[in-house]
Amino acid sequence: GAVVSQHPSRVICKSGTSVKIECRSLDFQATTMFWYRQFPKQSLMLMATSNEGSKATYEQGVEKDKFLINHASLTLSTLTVTSAHPEDSSFYICSASAVGVVGPMHFGDGTRLSIL
Amino acid sequence: GQQVMQIPQYQHVQEGEDFTTYCNSSTTLSNIQWYKQRPGGHPVFLIQLVKSGEVKKQKRLTFQFGEAKKNSSLHITATQTTDVGTYFCAAGGGADGLTFGKGTHLIIQP
Numbered sequence: 001g002a003v004v005s006q007h008p009s010r011v012i013c014k015s016g017t018s019v020k021i022e023c024r025s026l027d028f029q030a031t032t033m034f035w036y037r038q039f040p041k042q043s044l045m046l047m048a049t050s051n052e053g054s055k056a057t058y059e060q061g062v063e064k065d066k067f068l069i070n071h072a073s074l075t076l077s078t079l080t081v082t083s084a085h086p087e088d089s090s091f092y093i094c095s096a097s098a099v100g101v102v103g104p105m106h107f108g109d110g111t112r113l114s115i116l
Numbered sequence: 117g118q119q120v121m122q123i124p125q126y127q128h129v130q131e132g133e134d135f136t137t138y139c140n141s142s143t144t145l146s147n148i149q150w151y152k153q154r155p156g157g158h159p160v161f162l163i164q165l166v167k168s169g170e171v172k173k174q175k176r177l178t179f180q181f182g183e184a185k186k187n188s189s190l191h192i193t194a195t196q197t198t199d200v201g202t203y204f205c206a207a208g209g210g211a212d213g214l215t216f217g218k219g220t221h222l223i224i225q226p
């Protein structure tokens with residue numbers, strides 16, 4: 001079945017550090033990948049849509065200069081949390097679906113980001 | 117985008133009891149998907165419903181899509197400890213991403 005790999009799974013770092021999270025579709029091509037954020041006991045909130053070869057589309061209230069997204073190939077999207085602060089601590093999850101498919105989203109394992 | 121309301125937020129049941137979570141939308145949905153997220157894990161796709169009035173079963177799980185395509189439910193018969201987790205409905209998909217309901221946290225007491 002379709003597999004999405006997300007790395008790293010856990011990051012603990014000091015305030016002010018920039019953190020890069022990778023999301024890869026391992027056995028299918030994804031022109032579009034999605035980045036979600038989930039706070040404890042809450043639902044997943046869509047942050048941005050990552051489009052291969054073009055600029056990402058950000059949801060209202062999400063700072064594009066804070067959360068840099070790059071989608072350089074059909075199998076890789078990266079999210080960089082720039083100058084992270086404690087309020088950025090959260091669970092970040094990417095998802096992808098195969099090209100042309102409106103159906104199941106395949107999620108990465110998520111990255112738990114803790115900013116001290 | 118499409119929005120979905122999901123209730124209840126928490127559900128405590130004794131092992132062996134049934135469980136149901138409900139999703140509602142003010143607009144007609146093109147489809148609805150259900151996901152399960154175990155504590156500390158990521159959402160795992162369970163099913164997608166597309167047709168009006170559709171009913172699908174997966175062992176002890178029964179999924180329904182309303183006739184007006186504005187509501188959906190997930191029913192688990194005779195819960196087991198392995199059913200513990202948060203169940204989300206989600207609308208949308210494709211190029212627009214998914215909009216998730218708030219989820220129902222299922223807590224099972226042995």
